[in-house]
Amino acid sequence: MSEPKVLFEEHGNVAVIKINRPDKRNALDRETVLSINKCTEKAKDKKYRAVILTGAGGAFCAGADLTEFATVEDMDSAPSVQESLHNGYHIGLGNLITMEKPVFAAVEGPCAGIGCAFLLSCDVVLMNQSSFFQVGFSKIALIPDGGTNWLLTRAVGYQQAFRMAAEAKRVSAEECLSVGICSEVVEDGKVFEVTLKLAQHYAEFAPDAIGKTKSLMREGFNRSYLKNLDEEAEAQAAFVGSADNVEGVMAFVEKRKPDFKGS
Numbered sequence: 017m018s019e020p021k022v023l024f025e026e027h028g029n030v031a032v033i034k035i036n037r038p039d040k041r042n043a044l045d046r047e048t049v050l051s052i053n054k055c056t057e058k059a060k061d062k063k064y065r066a067v068i069l070t071g072a073g074g075a076f077c078a079g080a081d082l083t084e085f086a087t088v089e090d091m092d093s094a095p096s097v098q099e100s101l102h103n104g105y106h107i108g109l110g111n112l113i114t115m116e117k118p119v120f121a122a123v124e125g126p127c128a129g130i131g132c133a134f135l136l137s138c139d140v141v142l143m144n145q146s147s148f149f150q151v152g153f154s155k156i157a158l159i160p161d162g163g164t165n166w167l168l169t170r171a172v173g174y175q176q177a178f179r180m181a182a183e184a185k186r187v188s189a190e191e192c193l194s195v196g197i198c199s200e201v202v203e204d205g206k207v208f209e210v211t212l213k214l215a216q217h218y219a220e221f222a223p224d225a226i227g228k229t230k231s232l233m234r235e236g237f238n239r240s241y242l243k244n245l246d247e248e249a250e251a252q253a254a255f256v257g258s259a260d261n262v263e264g265v266m267a268f269v270e271k272r273k274p275d276f277k278g279s
Contacts, residue, residue: 031066067117
C-alpha cells in the first residue's frame with residue numbers, strides 16, 4: 017500500500033502537514049490538493065498551538081502537477097479552472113491564512129508555481145540555503161494564482177513582485193530573506209528541525225492573543241488606519257483581565273515562565 021500524498025503528524029501541540037510526493041518534487045495533483053484541504057481543517061483544532069507546512073524528500077512544492085493533464089482526454093475530463101481553484105486550492109490556502117494560530121513554512125529545495133501561494137499564506141517562512149522561490153506561471157502563458165498577486169505584492173512591493181512574476185525569476189533563499197519573502201535562512205538539512213523548535217516556542221505563547229494579532233495584521237490590508245485602531249481597541253478590551261492576561265502579568269512579577277491556557 018502506497019503512502020498518503022499528504023502526511024499529518026503531531027509533535028506535541030504542533031501539527032505538521034507534509035506534502036509527500038518526493039518523486040514529483042511534491043507537485044500537486046487533485047488528490048494532493050484535497051488532502052491538504054483536509055489536513056488544514058484538522059489543524060484548526062485548538063489542541064494545536066502552531067502548524068508547520070513542509071514537503072518530503074528535499075522539496076517544498078514544485079507547483080501544480082502538469083502531467084496530470086498530459087492528454088486531451090485528461091483535460092476534457094478535468095473540472096473547470098474556477099472549480100479547481102475555488103473548490104480546491106482556495107480552501108487550503110484560506111485555512112492557512114485564517115486559522116487563528118501561527119503557521120510556519122519549512123522550505124527545502126524548490127518552491128514554485130502554486131507552491132509560492134502556499135508559502136506566502138504562511139505567517140513565518142524559513143528556507144534552507146539551497147532552496148529557491150519561483151513564480152513560474154509566465155513560462156506557460158498563465159498568470160500567478162492562489163492569491164499570489166495579492167500576497168507577493170504586499171510582501172515585496174509592486175515592482176519586485178511584477179518582475180518576479182513576469183520574468184519567472186528564480187529567487188534564491190538569501191534574496192528571499194533580503195526582500196521579505198522569508199524571515200530566516202537555515203543550513204541545508206536543518207530547516208525542519210529549526211522550524212519545529214521555533215513553532216514549539218510559539219506554542220508557548222498566549223494562543224488567543226497571538227491568533228488575534230495574526231488576524232488583525234492579515235485583515236489590516238483591507239482597513240484604514242483609523243478603522244484598525246478601533247479594531248485593536250475592541251480586541252484589547254476583551255483580553256485585558258482575561259485568565260491568560262492575569263497569568264502573564266503574575267509570571268512577569270514572579271519572574272517565572274507563564275503557563276498560558278487559551279480560551
